Amino acid sequence: MKALFSSIYSWADERLGLEDLVQFAKHKTVPVHSQAFWYYWGGLSLFFFVIQCVTGVLLLLYYRPGPDAYDSVRQITYDTNFGWLVRSVHSWAANLMIAAIFVHMFSVYFMKAYRKPREFGWWSGMALLGMAMVFGFSGYLLPMDDLAYFATKVGMEIFAAVPGIGPKLADLVRGGPDVSEYTVHRFFALHVVVLPAVFVPMLGFHLWLVQRHGNAEPPSEEAKPEAQRQSESFFPNFMMKDFAMWLVAFNVLSVLAFMFPWNLGPQADALKPAPLGIHPEWYFMSQFQILKVFGDWFPGKLGEILGIVAFTAGLMLWLLIPLYDLAQEAGRRARRATYFGLFTLVALIGTTIWAYLVL
Amino acid sequence: MSKAMDKNNTLDAGGVSRQTFLRVALGGVGVVYAAGLAYPVYRYVASPVEKAAKESAVTEVTLKDAQKLAPGSALMFRFGSKPSLLIHHDDGTWTALTAVCTHLGCTVHYEEDKKRIHCACHGGVYDPKTGGNVSGPPPKPLKRYEVKVTDVAVIVSRNPQGA
Numbered sequence A: 001m002k003a004l005f006s007s008i009y010s011w012a013d014e015r016l017g018l019e020d021l022v023q024f025a026k027h028k029t030v031p032v033h034s035q036a037f038w039y040y041w042g043g044l045s046l047f048f049f050v051i052q053c054v055t056g057v058l059l060l061l062y063y064r065p066g067p068d069a070y071d072s073v074r075q076i077t078y079d080t081n082f083g084w085l086v087r088s089v090h091s092w093a094a095n096l097m098i099a100a101i102f103v104h105m106f107s108v109y110f111m112k113a114y115r116k117p118r119e120f121g122w123w124s125g126m127a128l129l130g131m132a133m134v135f136g137f138s139g140y141l142l143p144m145d146d147l148a149y150f151a152t153k154v155g156m157e158i159f160a161a162v163p164g165i166g167p168k169l170a171d172l173v174r175g176g177p178d179v180s181e182y183t184v185h186r187f188f189a190l191h192v193v194v195l196p197a198v199f200v201p202m203l204g205f206h207l208w209l210v211q212r213h214g215n216a217e218p219p220s221e222e223a224k225p226e227a228q229r230q231s232e233s234f235f236p237n238f239m240m241k242d243f244a245m246w247l248v249a250f251n252v253l254s255v256l257a258f259m260f261p262w263n264l265g266p267q268a269d270a271l272k273p274a275p276l277g278i279h280p281e282w283y284f285m286s287q288f289q290i291l292k293v294f295g296d297w298f299p300g301k302l303g304e305i306l307g308i309v310a311f312t313a314g315l316m317l318w319l320l321i322p323l324y325d326l327a328q329e330a331g332r333r334a335r336r337a338t339y340f341g342l343f344t345l346v347a348l349i350g351t352t353i354w355a356y357l358v359l
Numbered sequence B: 001m002s003k004a005m006d007k008n009n010t011l012d013a014g015g016v017s018r019q020t021f022l023r024v025a026l027g028g029v030g031v032v033y034a035a036g037l038a039y040p041v042y043r044y045v046a047s048p049v050e051k052a053a054k055e056s057a058v059t060e061v062t063l064k065d066a067q068k069l070a071p072g073s074a075l076m077f078r079f080g081s082k083p084s085l086l087i088h089h090d091d092g093t094w095t096a097l098t099a100v101c102t103h104l105g106c107t108v109h110y111e112e113d114k115k116r117i118h119c120a121c122h123g124g125v126y127d128p129k130t131g132g133n134v135s136g137p138p139p140k141p142l143k144r145y146e147v148k149v150t151d152v153a154v155i156v157s158r159n160p161q162g163a
Helices: A002-016 A018-027 A036-060 A066-078 A083-110 A119-141 A146-160 A166-174 A181-213 A234-259 A282-297 A301-319 A332-357 B003-008 B018-045 B047-055
Strands: A029-032 A230-233 B060-064 B073-079 B082-088 B094-098 B109-111 B116-118 B133-135 B144-149 B153-157
Touching (some): A018 A234, A029 A036, A029 A234, A036 A083, A036 A181, A036 A234, A066 A083, A066 A181, A083 A282, A083 A332, A083 B018, A119 A146, A119 A181, A119 A282, A119 A301, A146 A166, A146 A282, A230 A234, A282 A301, A301 A332, B060 B073, B082 B153, B094 B153
Antiparallel strands (some): A029 A230, B060 B153, B073 B082, B094 B144, B109 B116, B144 B153
């Protein structure tokens, strides 16, 4: 039996070079230090993405975009065995995935893992976060209940406020001047075909870079002499811990999905007034609030444009951090980047809380 | 393996080592966990199958106004989820049958001019009165239902003998 297995293995190895992979896995190590807890959050984001793929395909079995959208989601939620659970897991995992990506991003930022040679890891990660948010925005509309309808309407108005091409672009994305069944079809195509087709290769690139460069060590570890740094093997030690984290994450997800099943509101109706307290998902609340505040400070079009400019400028600074935070050691320049990160974190959380308070 | 672990692996009075016990217990938990995951997914995917089974559990279908069907003609209806055929013969008698060919499951058709039931897929032919397989590949006759004609409807019911 063993001989048979090893002869099959060597047959495949000769053709696929499996031994290279085995050697790579054997020698791959992960640093061990006081901040190593944050190494799990990229894997957790990946885990939630896998959950999204599986539950997304399950929802595709019954979901019908277009004029039937609301009815099909109603059937999934109330008529299909465990349909409420599948939908609830999909919605909860979407939110947990974005939360995990945010934690991952800030831990990468504060550990300064964006520095040479990991700039592309930072950029591809930011692209993945951006796409995850578009995933969220497009998926939010698909049930076509009143909350989804009006939140998308408001979101598209912000999009339309971009000077110049904004209104035309918004019409094209919506498939008309209003959110309608055309919009559902477009968002559906975006959500299940276009985004996955771009997201998955980008994710592959991101993961390949991690294999190529390994886990980054924070400056406090870099300051130590080589002999004092510790590490453990990826396979099987770190991988088992990774799986343990996934198990914890899955249990948290299950409890949330069971205890707080995702709601389905009444069917969207353009002729009905918007429900009170209409707002986007939590990960858009900060932008939402910044635009609102600028609108209050500078009345009219000016406020909208200034808000968008301020937000875009901040985002550019954030994106380009690997290019101007060049210090390899924890010097003054590097500390400035940390202050910028803290400011961003506080600003994001602060404006988000503010947005919920004034809702 | 360290010495301490070796000690833990020694047999206790019951004859089961701690390692074996742990392995079996963890494996059991894993199986229960996987089953708890698989069960809702299976039920979710199987939902339409269960629904169809529930539908085909009907024993009687009332076809409103079907009594007006002209002699020598036929109509299609659904008995549960199954396509079925109601024929009003020239002599005034009625026949109701499943319209699913016993060969490979195509829907059969009543040919009014030739007074026969024909399957277009592979040329199977059935007797319109009995449902018997007359020629071609069908291995079995079509199943017949009982027919009751009233003033306002035709009532088709499952044959109690299951013929």
